[in-house]
Amino acid sequence: MNSILAVGIFVVVGLFGGFVARKIKFPTISGYIVIGICLSLLNVIPRELINGELNVITDVSLGIIGYLVGGSLDLKRLKKFGRNIISIAPFEAVGAWIVVTLLIAFLGSFIVKFGIPNPNFYQTYLPLAIVIGAISCATAPAATVAIIHEYKASGPLTTTLLAVIALDDALCIIAYAIGSGVAEALITSLKNISLYKMLIFPTINIVGSILLGIAFGFGLIYISRFAKTRQKLLAMVLGMILLCVGTAKALGIFSILANMAMGFVIANKMRHHENMFKVINDIEDVVFAMFFTLAGAHFDLGVIKAAGMLGLLIVIGRCSGKLIGVRIGASISHAPSVVKKYLGFGLLPKAGVTVGLAILAKQHPAFSSIGNIMVSGILTSVMINELIAPPLMKYAVFKAGETFKGK
């Protein structure tokens, strides 16, 4: 099978999966991922293609996702929602990161069996735990948005929830940049490891990515003034995203973070920036159908037994971390009691950025030994979350009395 045929299958079959998911009130992304898993289980797409030539889809899609996430960080709007958000978002994100990391690091050796000789704590379990922990910060908006819309929810809980979700993915990308840098340092240089070495390379990478994104952001603002039609604007925006991804890859820095910085500059430094993100809507469906179906296809039946338990551990760690983090953040900012009690339940769904970063981590050469088990574990946790998160979210908005019926 050639790569073009594979892409065609991903788009057509993926879109069908998304359509069915919407019909049964599930997020479209879940439909794509399930279809991808089915394609993987049926062995339709050769594994060497999934792990090889098709990586370009992942890189481009993650560039677009990073750009959109950065674009949602409108500082004026975030300031409007005040200190509750600024306090809660970092705590719930770091809470999930820490609890997941601790759980996997210490229980990993009992539940995850690696195919490598002598897996040890510092070179195998700790890096795996740090990367999965960082990726666990993200929250997917689709299920939450659907429930808010369906039950006409509004009030302090709903508003805080949406603002935290908007910030969450950005925090996750930064956490991944830090976490993967530290994990890479752990795996590659165990013998002469120092805290300085462990932190300096991720820091250089992160600062470099942000600076590159800022430069491309201002570049895009400048060239966009020459776009006379939306089609030309789309070509310019997409062109700059590709240039940013390509340059970041060539420099060996984080392309998703660079694109996020680019989106952030556009959203905060350009007066009429709405079009700069709306033009992406025209191609979003086809790109995401390709990307998330491909992500599902990374699911490996061979590691499902070990990944099942790992997935469960991720879910437990992430839920507890988010709930504890919200409690701490909300107490510090003196948020209303409904926010303190129930916000954590609304932050449980995950999919988009989580899956994207998992695939990115799998492609990382340093994580070759832990990549497969990591992706399968994360995909399993996404599936479990898809099932348990919507009822919990529903419970939260009803208990908070923020549904139309509740009022």
Added chain:
Amino acid sequence: MSERKMLVKEVMRQEVITVKEATTLRELMGIFQKYTFHTLPVVKENNKLVGVVALEDVLKIFEPSPPHIMELLRRIPLGDELEEINLFETDISPEMGVLCVVKDLMRTNMVTIDEEATTIEARSLMRLHRLKRLPVVDKKGCLKGIFSLFDIIMAVFREKRILQLNQNEKGVSR
């Protein structure tokens, strides 16, 4: 030979139908019914432009969540597209006609054009944002007029002396 660049202020329409933030939905619908254009500037007492309201914005009253929630929902990336409202299955009370005012419906991040800009600049702005009418403002942000595709066509016709010839012919036939 290069043609003279027409300025927006030379061709814009200065008599503009405007609404206030406190204009009710019922009054707004009356204005939309009376005139053919469906985008109106919203001004304050000193003629300062604060927003625009279009006929499509009226659909907002059918939306289930308050405007700030809808704004947040639309801006969050990777969310499912919000389902289109079924106009035929909505339950809105007759009181909405007076309870809902322009301030609840208008857009504040509107695209405007400076009165000193050229018509070519205005046309590119209209194409980029897919707009048919642009509010014209001065340096202080006060409304000076409205610039539409019709004004461009009229100006070009005048420039090419098509309208003038037409008038001359009328004069001869009289």
